Amino acid sequence: MRLIIAVDGPAAAGKGTLAKSLAAALGLPHLDTGLLYRAVARQMILSGLDPACDDGEQTAQALQPEDLLRDDLRVPEIDRGASSIATQPPVRSALLKRQREFATASGAVIDGRDIGTVVFPDADIKFFVTASAGVRALRRYQQLNGSEACDKAVLAALTAEIEARDRKDAERAVSPLRQAEDAVLVETDSMDAEAVLAYALSVVRVRFPS
Ligand code: CDP
Numbered sequence: 003m004r005l006i007i008a009v010d011g012p013a014a015a016g017k018g019t020l021a022k023s024l025a026a027a028l029g030l031p032h033l034d035t036g037l038l039y040r041a042v043a044r045q046m047i048l049s050g051l052d053p054a055c056d057d058g059e060q061t062a063q064a065l066q067p068e069d070l071l072r073d074d075l076r077v078p079e080i081d082r083g084a085s086s087i088a089t090q091p092p093v094r095s096a097l098l099k100r101q102r103e104f105a106t107a108s109g110a111v112i113d114g115r116d117i118g119t120v121v122f123p124d125a126d127i128k129f130f131v132t133a134s135a136g137v138r139a140l141r142r143y144q145q146l147n148g149s150e151a152c153d154k155a156v157l158a159a160l161t162a163e164i165e166a167r168d169r170k171d172a173e174r175a176v177s178p179l180r181q182a183e184d185a186v187l188v189e190t191d192s193m194d195a196e197a198v199l200a201y202a203l204s205v206v207r208v209r210f211p212s
């Protein structure tokens with residue numbers, strides 16, 4: 003079925019994990035739109051530009067598919083850089099076109115911040131996935147370091163970084179992070195990734211039985 007499913011939410015909520023597994027279960031392509039913003043920030047830094055003050059439009063227009071496949075996109079400098087260039091309207095416009103082209107042909111599960119509000123406001127189903135900042139910070143820590151015990155100070159610093167990025171994403175003028183009115187809210191503090199997938203699949207099957 004040619005469905006467009008939007009998955010939005012704050013940092014480290016499990017959007018990508020849900021979108022990837024949902025796409026696999028439904029036989030749809032998956033696009034992690036955060037990688038687009040991360041790849042633009044990385045290219046700017048490599049070119050000697052500062053994502054916090056330089057114009058990222060040309061870099062966004064020149065982005066190549068292989069730029070999204072780098073394994074160095076998930077580092078703190080790029081977390082911050084992506085969030086900075088994501089405030090620039092021309093960067094968002096350049097990336098909007100790519101996101102729409104990706105999903106229009108065969109449907110897709112797409113995760114990000116503004117998929118259900120701006121990129122695909124008419125998506126067939128929208129999920130807004132969230133959890134408390136402390137839980138999300140621990141998830142990100144374990145994703146990067148395995149299940150080794152996390153120092154309280156390290157966790158507090160990671161929580162503060164995540165909260166600062168969420169604030170910046172939610173307070174920007176263009177395409178801020180927010181739950182679409184018709185999105186299904188999934189609060190995941192006490193749900194593991196399997197439980198979130200099972201719930202999301204049950205929503206899809208109720209709305210689109212076949
Ligand atoms: O894409 P986003 O930044 O929202 O988060 P993610 O990279 O999909 O997930 C962050 C980490 O949380 C991953 O290691 C997941 O396995 C884990 N996790 C999850 O995705 N969902 C849960 N309900 C619990 C943990």
Ligand code: CDP
Binds near residue numbers: 040
């Ligand atoms: O995985 P995590 O949730 O930490 O971040 P991400 O989804 O890779 O997104 C990185 C940054 O890109 C976010 O903090 C946003 O500033 C920006 N972004 C956005 O503005 N719009 C999107 N659709 C996706 C990401």
